[in-house]
Amino acid sequence: MNLCLISSMAQQNLLQTGLAGGEVTLNCPENTREYWKSKASNSLPLLRVRKLNLSDAGIYTCQYGSHKVQTSLHVFKLTISSDGHFLQNEVPELILMQNSSSPLPDLSITLFNSNNNRVRPELKNEMRQKYIMNLKNLEATDNGTWVCQVHSDSPPINQKIFFALKVLGFQNPDSERKYATVDSTVILSWHLNFQKIKWKEDFTGQLIWKQQESANTLQLFDFKVTAQGELHETKKSSNFLFEIPERKPESTIQVKLPKVHFNHSGQYQCQLAYQGRYTQSKIELVVMKVSSDPAGPLSRGANMTLTCQVSGQLPPNAYLRWERVNGTKMDIKNSKQHEVKLEVNISAAGLWSCHLIEDNDRKISFHYHVEEAPVWINYVIIGTSVGGGILVFVLACLCIISSIKWKRRRQRARRMAQGRQYLLENKTCQMGKDCFQERQAGWLSREKLNLSLFGETVQLHFSIFSSYSC
Template sequence: MELCGTAASSVRAVFMVLQLGLTHIMAHQQQIGVEGKEVILNCKRHDKDVIWKYKYDAVSPATIIQLSTGKVFKGRTPMSDRSEINQNSKHLKVLNLRISDAGTYICGCGSDSNSISLHVVKLTISSNGHFLPDDDLELTLMHNSRNPQPRFSITLFNSHNSIVTPDILQNEAPQKYVLKLKQLKTTDSGTWMCNMHSDSPSISQNISFNVKVLGFENTHLERMYAAADSTVTLSWHLNFQKIGWKKFFTGQLNWTQSKAVTLLDFNATADGQLRETKKSSQTLFEIPEMQRDSTVKVKLPKIQLRHSGEYTCQLLNNRRYIQSKTELVVMQVSANPPGPLPKGAEMTLLCRVSSSIPSNIHLLWERVNGTQTDIKKSKQSETEVEVKVTAAGMWNCHLMEDNNMKLSLNYTVEEAPVWISYTVIGVIIGAGVLTFVLVCLGIMFGMSWQRRRQRAKRMARARQHLLEKKTCQCQHRMNK
């Protein structure tokens, strides 16, 4: 019986040792914090009085904060002034975390305690997270923890929660990682996620950060076609309010035809509002008052060919800029001669655009309810096309881009009333008769003038002959 009792005591002792060891292993947790943010460390104890201590390497634990009989006492560790204790849960909150705060945090009462290994990561984003399109994003991760230091694998998720593969510029594991992502776009704006994972010790932590790419909803060159005498409003939608851009920047709206003209100067204030600073005195344009919808506009009332050109909205930030262009092409139809078409007469219809067009665009005259012969197409890159018309009817001029109609204008040729036709015929006949009469009078006048000239010549010769005859007679008498 004594032997059995000794054996049973030994088994119980071994079981207690294994249980204490397992409890210690399970009590040691791993946690990651980010510099500049706060972290909450959980305490397993629920006693009234607890004490939080901090230990780094072989240095003896030092008191961070203590809760005793309902009162809070702070120690002299570097994070004591930035620490708070929840009197109900006994959890520790460390504010404005620093990379030097990494180490072991111990929560306990007497000999019973639990410990947490806190790993602190310092996340640095180039340009403070503010970019222009085509900029490169550079992400630096500095890591600090107690030994053994984990080796992290890093996965980067963009604002659409898709995994992206950056270039690794520097990998000084386990302390420093430098990642680079090239050529950002405005659609990359939003909250990104960096996942840090380690197998030994087992750690997985998501760290979020914001990326803001200033720009326009559309940055590619747009071409707008408009009919003459219509009213057009060109607009550029900025994304700075949508992405929460709070930095100051300036902008311009320019119009380029033969030379560049600045129509508007503006800036964006720190509270996210657009403000006009200078407006052009050009009477061809109207600049509406800026609204709160982050849109820049220019209004063109009753546009003409002279309104055509390239309109550019430009944003400038830190001596760098991004721009969005809209090319305005004005289309016009006309007739020569204008007005009703007399019977038997001919009219020329002209369709033209204000500027050169790409090779995939052409103009096309087409008679409504006409035949294939009533179609006239411009040659490649021609800016105008004309068609000869001898009968009344409606004609359409289409502007075609890759066989898609972008704009269509019509011109109705009206037949002149009969009396106008007779009047025109009478005018034509009268003009012919008058011309004939004038020609006859001219001929008669020319013949009369020719006869007078010949008569004058004969008289001049006669006088000369008489003069010569008299001279001869005088000489004969003197000789006698």
């Protein structure tokens, strides 16, 4: 309550402020009969005004003898949207109204949050009768008692208005990143503040997963919190390998991946719903895997390719690194910016490690042990390689020889066919003496002819009868 006194010879003028919904006590000088008269009403013996309204503002008069005391009552009313109950990331609206019998002053308004830090609201309306202010997006840490400090130079007013904000939400950041390796165990946790702020209302929520920002969502489970603070969870997905831990910290939502797969990476969003409003907190799971080509022990003198890969995109200040434990600087290789896969060719066995480094901090490491093949395996591999080479050479030679023989047989058969065709086309007898002798002889019994065709001798046995004409 603020009290201002202006003295005069026969009259005292007082200024008193009050808050709507509260009460105010109007005092007369001591040892006087306390009769109060308001300009708006009859003379009444009043001491207190309870449950103030804006309409109660005005001038109240206390008269005794030749003296008169006038008190000007200035009433403020602060209204908060959603009755002061908010979800994380919501924007409250504050409305400050004032009423007085005298001209309304131009007010200066300052806000202090629950941590006594000054907050600059966004003023949407600066009419002297009504001030509308918007706060920034609320966080769970904004829960508590705030102060609205109202100041005026003329008339002199310095009024503090206390009001409470209850902010239901996560103690986690809005978005965070967690790293895991393939086949490891991961527990994702969301810490709520409903018991800390004594939230006496029912609200619901769900946990959903999606592998990429634009991918379809999969609901893992939903939950309900009663007004008594009891948490009930119901599993929804049976195709996704996860568990809901029974024992966990108070006011905590958890999901456990007992054996992480590479495709378990993605965004896990925990959503709260209250009176048709929503808020959420997201954990992005990044999974790392390592493979080798060829798989198995590394033979002496041989090379192997190690591949380290992470799911999803890395922030600009993160990169991958391969290095050999107890190795040299030559055994270190870093990825380029935005690369999610890094390969390294090695010729030395031992323990190799792939690190994901962000802001010079190792977020996760995958240790891969490359074994050296025993000596007898090296001999077996060398013998197998040599024997395999000899076998391939022998098979190639056999194929060439078979091909040459097959080609010669085809050529010989073609020449035989050409020889037969030549003989059939030349069955007429020779002219002159040879023809006359053939006609006299009548026929020649089975003559063996040697014909030279295309550089080869072809022997044909045939019978020529005398009926052949010259």
